[in-house]
Amino acid sequence: MMKRTGRTFSTGMSLIVALMLSLVLLVVSGETLAQTGKPAKGSPGLPRIVDVGADKCIPCKMMAPILEELKKEYAGVLDVEIVDVGKNPKAAQKYGIWFIPTQIFYDANGKELKRHRGFISKQGILDRFQELDISLKPAKKKGI
Numbered sequence: 184m185m186k187r188t189g190r191t192f193s194t195g196m197s198l199i200v201a202l203m204l205s206l207v208l209l210v211v212s213g214e215t216l217a218q219t220g221k222p223a224k225g226s227p228g229l230p231r232i233v234d235v236g237a238d239k240c241i242p243c244k245m246m247a248p249i250l251e252e253l254k255k256e257y258a259g260v261l262d263v264e265i266v267d268v269g270k271n272p273k274a275a276q277k278y279g280i281w282f283i284p285t286q287i288f289y290d291a292n293g294k295e296l297k298r299h300r301g302f303i304s305k306q307g308i309l310d311r312f313q314e315l316d317i318s319l320k321p322a323k324k325k326g327i
Contacts, residue, residue: 228291230317231262232308236284237269242302243284249305258322261312288315 234250236243247265254263268275268283278287288297288311296315303311312319 229260229262230291230312230319231264231289231293232312233264233266233278233287233289234284235266235268235274235278235280235287237267239269240283245302246284249308252305253308256321257319260322261319286311288312290315290317 232250232253234243234246236246238244250263250265253261257263266274266278268280274280278285282300284301286299286303286308287295288299289295297311299307299311309319
């Protein structure tokens with residue numbers, strides 16, 4: 184009786200390991216496809232950040248005001264897009280997302296440069312662009 188239980192356990196563990204490896208390969212290949220795919224759409228000639236999240240996700244909710252502030256403060260300088268995978272599940276596949284929130288940083292030609300997973304502050308976003316040799320200056324306010 185003990186041998187049979189041992190074999191069953193061993194077979195079960197083998198299946199779990201095989202499934203885990205398959206999942207890892209799927210995630211890695213999906214992310215690689217997203218990173219090497221076509222350039223991102225957006226305002227031509229502007230660097231871009233795409234935040235992929237969901238309105239039910241607490242870190243995503245914390246990101247929303249930061250992204251809205253960046254949209255206003257860097258209008259015409261930086262393209263900011265917010266994608267809600269709760270409302271648009273196909274977007275997760277399109278961007279190769281397996282963790283939310285994820286921010287994807289693009290250069291002015293639409294080439295993906297970097298990804299960040301989890302919450303990131305406004306200064307963190309600006310610092311990432313600086314690290315990528317993209318200097319962002321706030322848009323000039325009218326009437327000043």
